[in-house]
Amino acid sequence: MKRIEWNRLDVDARLAVLARPARGQSAETRAAVERLLAQVRAQGDAALRELTRRFDRCDLASLRVSEAEFEAAEKALSAELKMAINEAKARIELFHRASAPQPVSLETAPGVHCERILRPIGRVGLYVPAGGVPLPSTALMLGVPAAIAGSPTVVLCTPPRVDGGCDETVLYAARLCGIREVFKIGGAQAIAAMAYGTESVPRCDKLFGPGNVWVTEAKLQVSADPDGAAVDMPAGPSEVLVIADAQADPAFVAADLLAQAEHGVDSQAILVTPSEDLIEAVAGCLAVQRLRVSRADVAGEALEHGCLIRVDSLDEAIAVSNAYAPEHLIINTAEPRAMLDAIVNAGSIFLGPWSPESVGDYCSGTNHVLPTYGAARAWSGLSVASFQKQMTVQELSADGLRSIGPCAVTLATAERLDAHASAVSLRLQSLEDAA
Numbered sequence: 001m002k003r004i005e006w007n008r009l010d011v012d013a014r015l016a017v018l019a020r021p022a023r024g025q026s027a028e029t030r031a032a033v034e035r036l037l038a039q040v041r042a043q044g045d046a047a048l049r050e051l052t053r054r055f056d057r058c059d060l061a062s063l064r065v066s067e068a069e070f071e072a073a074e075k076a077l078s079a080e081l082k083m084a085i086n087e088a089k090a091r092i093e094l095f096h097r098a099s100a101p102q103p104v105s106l107e108t109a110p111g112v113h114c115e116r117i118l119r120p121i122g123r124v125g126l127y128v129p130a131g132g133v134p135l136p137s138t139a140l141m142l143g144v145p146a147a148i149a150g151s152p153t154v155v156l157c158t159p160p161r162v163d164g165g166c167d168e169t170v171l172y173a174a175r176l177c178g179i180r181e182v183f184k185i186g187g188a189q190a191i192a193a194m195a196y197g198t199e200s201v202p203r204c205d206k207l208f209g210p211g212n213v214w215v216t217e218a219k220l221q222v223s224a225d226p227d228g229a230a231v232d233m234p235a236g237p238s239e240v241l242v243i244a245d246a247q248a249d250p251a252f253v254a255a256d257l258l259a260q261a262e263h264g265v266d267s268q269a270i271l272v273t274p275s276e277d278l279i280e281a282v283a284g285c286l287a288v289q290r291l292r293v294s295r296a297d298v299a300g301e302a303l304e305h306g307c308l309i310r311v312d313s314l315d316e317a318i319a320v321s322n323a324y325a326p327e328h329l330i331i332n333t334a335e336p337r338a339m340l341d342a343i344v345n346a347g348s349i350f351l352g353p354w355s356p357e358s359v360g361d362y363c364s365g366t367n368h369v370l371p372t373y374g375a376a377r378a379w380s381g382l383s384v385a386s387f388q389k390q391m392t393v394q395e396l397s398a399d400g401l402r403s404i405g406p407c408a409v410t411l412a413t414a415e416r417l418d419a420h421a422s423a424v425s426l427r428l429q430s431l432e433d434a435a
Contacts, residue, residue, distance in 0.1 A: 159186025
């Protein structure tokens with residue numbers, strides 16, 4: 001990892017240190033995804049089967065996961081693993097129910113009743129990638145809030161294996177969330193199927209979930225198409241920033257950086273600390289711990305562009321973190337909660353030495369689908385609200401219109417929108433004539 005003395009850098013050099021890797025897809029990728037989307041729109045299931053043969057190297061008798069496959073998946077898992085998935089689901093549900101938006105109803109003036117009412121998005125599409133590792137946690141993070149929101153149609157796509165089956169843990173987690181429409185489709189073709197619909201796959205209003213560059217590009221394209229679908233949030237490589245002081249256990253800090261690095265070669269791992277001794281100790285721990293992980297090559301490549309940044313104070317560390325706006329922020333200091341009010345840009349925050357980012361990925365209860373690539377400056381992580389529409393309602397009595405109508409007329413006249421003013425003044429005149 002690169003070692004950085006923050007206060008020896010000028011403004012441009014600091015920006016360069018915090019810059020993410022280039023996100024722009026190649027022109028070839030954009031064009032290939034555009035062709036793929038068009039193929040699925042034109043040919044439907046036939047295109048999905050052909051693309052599955054090409055990319056996943058398997059022929060599917062049915063794109064949809066059968067009830068027998070759900071049952072076989074449940075039988076294939078150990079009791080311990082099923083218990084862990086059940087426990088994680090319960091905590092995720094507990095947190096998401098408690099933090100779900102609530103209806104609002106009040107009078108803003110006598111006779112003026114205003115409400116906010118909630119409606120689920122009608123048809124949502126969830127994408128759970130494979131990438132060589134099972135991701136039941138992603139199925140839970142998407143499926144639980146969708147169920148709480150009450151979306152009537154929930155579709156889940158996940159890539160098939162060469163044998164034509166899907167990962168058993170993903171199927172078990174999906175079934176646990178009440179999802180029955182699960183399809184063995186991966187990559188950009190899955191996004192196309194859910195955005196536009198096919199003979200088998202229902203067309204969805206909004207799409208959720210992470211994926212590779214092809215999936216990301218497909219989500220960008222369908223969200224820009226008026227005939228496509230909305231998407232959850234901007235996506236990029238996963239990232240963690242750790243703020244630590246001299247009291248932090250270097251083994252813990254190294255483990256947190258390594259946990260993020262093993263996601264992929266473009267993952268971002270950054271330590272910001274006033275302690276030079278901690279930087280030395282963390283570097284040593286990383287060298288040892290990396291040799292113990294199965295994805296050592298992936299983690300090692302990611303760590304090559306990671307940073308160990310020394311600052312003069314913890315206040316300066318907070319400033320660096322807010323400028324970076326990390327997906328995950330770990331504050332491993334003697335008094336982590338004392339720093340919380342100063343944090344303004346982060347997807348999810350982990351306080352203290354006993355709060356590794358891994359628990360948020362799996363089972364603390366918060367959601368692990370979070371804004372990356374600096375989007376935490378303006379975006380929030382996935383929640384029940386992501387699967388809902390919030391509509392406002394107003395109902396005025398005659399006295400209510402008498403009370404606030406003149407205000408509306410004055411403002412409409414100032415904006416020179418005469419018809420707006422007339423829609424109110426006609427009613428006011430009618431009330432006056434009837435008095």
